[in-house]
Amino acid sequence: MKRILALILAISLLTGLSACTMQGTVPKTETTQYPTTTAPTDPTGTVPATDEPDPIPTETDSPADDEALIRWQNGGFRDYRDDVPVDMVAFAEMEYVRPDTEALYAAFDALIEDAGDSDDFEALLTDYYAAYDRYLSFYSMDTIANLRHSLDTTDSYYAEEYDWCEAESPNVEEKLETLYKALAAGPARTDLETAYFGEGFFETYDDYEVYTNETFLAFSKQEKEILSEYRELTADPDGSFDTDAVTDCFIRMVKVRKQMAEALDYDSYAAYAYDVTYGRDYTTEEGSAFLDEIRTEIVPILNELLSSDQLYGLYGVYTMRVSEQEVDRMVQSAAQNIGGAVYDAFRFMKRYDLCDIHQDAKKLDGSFETYIYDYESPFVMVNATGDYSDYTTFAHEFGHFTDGFYNYGANEDLETAETFSQAMEFLALQYTDTLSDEQKSGLTKLQIIDQLQAFITQAAFAKFEEEVYQLPDEELTPERVNGVFMQVCVDYGFVDEAEKEYYASYWTNVLHFFEVPFYVIAYCVSADNALQVCRLETEHTGDGVDAYFRILDRDHEARVQQFMTDAGLENPFREGGVRESADFIREQLGLKP
Numbered sequence: 001m002k003r004i005l006a007l008i009l010a011i012s013l014l015t016g017l018s019a020c021t022m023q024g025t026v027p028k029t030e031t032t033q034y035p036t037t038t039a040p041t042d043p044t045g046t047v048p049a050t051d052e053p054d055p056i057p058t059e060t061d062s063p064a065d066d067e068a069l070i071r072w073q074n075g076g077f078r079d080y081r082d083d084v085p086v087d088m089v090a091f092a093e094m095e096y097v098r099p100d101t102e103a104l105y106a107a108f109d110a111l112i113e114d115a116g117d118s119d120d121f122e123a124l125l126t127d128y129y130a131a132y133d134r135y136l137s138f139y140s141m142d143t144i145a146n147l148r149h150s151l152d153t154t155d156s157y158y159a160e161e162y163d164w165c166e167a168e169s170p171n172v173e174e175k176l177e178t179l180y181k182a183l184a185a186g187p188a189r190t191d192l193e194t195a196y197f198g199e200g201f202f203e204t205y206d207d208y209e210v211y212t213n214e215t216f217l218a219f220s221k222q223e224k225e226i227l228s229e230y231r232e233l234t235a236d237p238d239g240s241f242d243t244d245a246v247t248d249c250f251i252r253m254v255k256v257r258k259q260m261a262e263a264l265d266y267d268s269y270a271a272y273a274y275d276v277t278y279g280r281d282y283t284t285e286e287g288s289a290f291l292d293e294i295r296t297e298i299v300p301i302l303n304e305l306l307s308s309d310q311l312y313g314l315y316g317v318y319t320m321r322v323s324e325q326e327v328d329r330m331v332q333s334a335a336q337n338i339g340g341a342v343y344d345a346f347r348f349m350k351r352y353d354l355c356d357i358h359q360d361a362k363k364l365d366g367s368f369e370t371y372i373y374d375y376e377s378p379f380v381m382v383n384a385t386g387d388y389s390d391y392t393t394f395a396h397e398f399g400h401f402t403d404g405f406y407n408y409g410a411n412e413d414l415e416t417a418e419t420f421s422q423a424m425e426f427l428a429l430q431y432t433d434t435l436s437d438e439q440k441s442g443l444t445k446l447q448i449i450d451q452l453q454a455f456i457t458q459a460a461f462a463k464f465e466e467e468v469y470q471l472p473d474e475e476l477t478p479e480r481v482n483g484v485f486m487q488v489c490v491d492y493g494f495v496d497e498a499e500k501e502y503y504a505s506y507w508t509n510v511l512h513f514f515e516v517p518f519y520v521i522a523y524c525v526s527a528d529n530a531l532q533v534c535r536l537e538t539e540h541t542g543d544g545v546d547a548y549f550r551i552l553d554r555d556h557e558a559r560v561q562q563f564m565t566d567a568g569l570e571n572p573f574r575e576g577g578v579r580e581s582a583d584f585i586r587e588q589l590g591l592k593p
């Protein structure tokens with residue numbers, strides 16, 4: 001039995017690769033995919049039937065409570081609108097119409113032309129608000145099409161509409177960027193900043209080298225070409241692809257990316273990505289040292305766990321079958337007991353049918369949370385699997401939902417976004433009344449093992465990227481790249497010397513390396529953040545929840561270090577921080593410090 005669990009743990013370390021991606025100016029769908037390891041069947045062959053208890057009666061909401069559920073048109077990205085409530089309807093009533101991109105482009109083009117010579121900032125702003133409304137509505141339709149398609153992949157209408165929107169979105173982004181550049185170069189620039197955009201807003205668009213450096217642009221174009229080649233190679237819906245061809249794409253991509261960074265005088269592509277792509281407030285040196293600390297402090301826990309008897313006790317929860325009603329009741333009860341904005345978010349979600357956790361072969365696998373701007377509403381999609389992981393998956397996405405609800409869809413970076421979801425997984429298990437103490441303790445351990453797994457795999461992947469991009473061009477060969485991967489897998493403890501060859505090219509399955517280079521380290525940073533919240537809760541009941549409310553109430557300009565310290569929490573890059581997380585993980589898993 002222990003061997004089975006050890007094996008599953010090892011497999012899930014290697015399959016738990018795909019996680020959230022966030023890209024684009026307007027934060028788009030943020031996806032979490034959980035490893036879909038099949039639970040071993042009960043050795044006795046019997047699967048206990050789950051009886052489905054009645055839902056928890058929701059107390060009648062008082063009118064005062066209801067006010068917390070009103071969404072304001074000017075609450076989020078449309079902050080230029082009046083203080084008027086959004087006309088809310090349930091998800092099924094939200095109308096999809098194909099966005100009128102012709103009208104959208106016409107509105108942008110007219111404004112781009114005016115921006116060059118008009119100093120009438122008030123008139124420019126009025127037109128800008130109208131154009132930006134269209135921009136957000138475009139993404140609202142894109143999101144609704146995506147959701148309807150995800151909820152029923154056999155519906156060809158929404159599949160086509162979603163494809164259509166996705167194909168159009170780069171053009172929409174380009175219009176917005178062109179407009180900002182035109183406004184930055186126009187005579188009304190200062191007035192526009194004073195009246196609406198804020199001081200310094202247009203600096204990003206000032207002869208910004210990224211947009212004007214010809215050498216950079218030429219390499220950037222090459223990168224996009226290789227990227228579309230990669231997408232074609234991996235487009236097969238059954239997931240199979242030519243590993244050698246994908247490896248070749250990756251190597252060419254790394255070479256081109258290094259030249260992009262060089263064209264802008266960055267010391268490395270990593271430094272370029274940290275600064276330009278992600279706008280991080282930590283340096284590549286800090287990132288690298290953080291990864292090394294994970295290797296020395298966190299990785300040994302894996303072996304301690306596998307050689308302890310702690311996994312034996314988890315077999316019961318690992319193999320339990322769970323109904324959707326039980327999952328729903330678990331999160332509802334937790335939200336109710338946590339209260340405040342968390343319970344408001346839950347009630348809002350239920351009132352307008354903004355979640356779907358039903359298990360359905362027609363639905364997309366996995367789970368995600370997204371945001372519909374026209375309704376200022378988050379939405380959660382989970383395709384339940386029927387096992388214990390549904391509890392944490394729904395709690396995770398509900399954490400994103402709560403943040404989306406409270407912060408009106410503001411989504412700065414993954415380091416902050418994933419703090420809400422990962423911490424909610426833990427808090428929900430502590431606060432629910434629907435599980436027995438034994439179930440809570442078992443599920444909490446499994447959740448901590450998940451965190452441990454995220455920490456280790458993502459750190460290994462981040463290390464892989466760091467090392468590959470440091471190789472001189474002549475050493476960038478398939479053998480060398482595979483060699484780097486095998487070494488980090490061994491260093492980070494999830495593959496041993498004997499089996500490393502088998503996994504040598506496994507990295508070609510990790511989408512992030514191609515689509516969002518140097519992104520994965522963010523998962524390690526958010527894991528550390530979330531563990532801080534969990535630790536506070538275990539030290540003193542209520543302290544973790546208080547911290548959760550403090551991080552919810554965040555400054556949208558803040559990056560991860562300030563995000564944490566503003567809330568009175570520790571900087572994730574503090575000296576000895578990773579060791580504190582390691583101690584907490586050991587304590588939770590019943591391992592000796």
Ligand SMILES: [Zn+2]
Binds near residue numbers: 020400
């Ligand atoms: Zn997530």
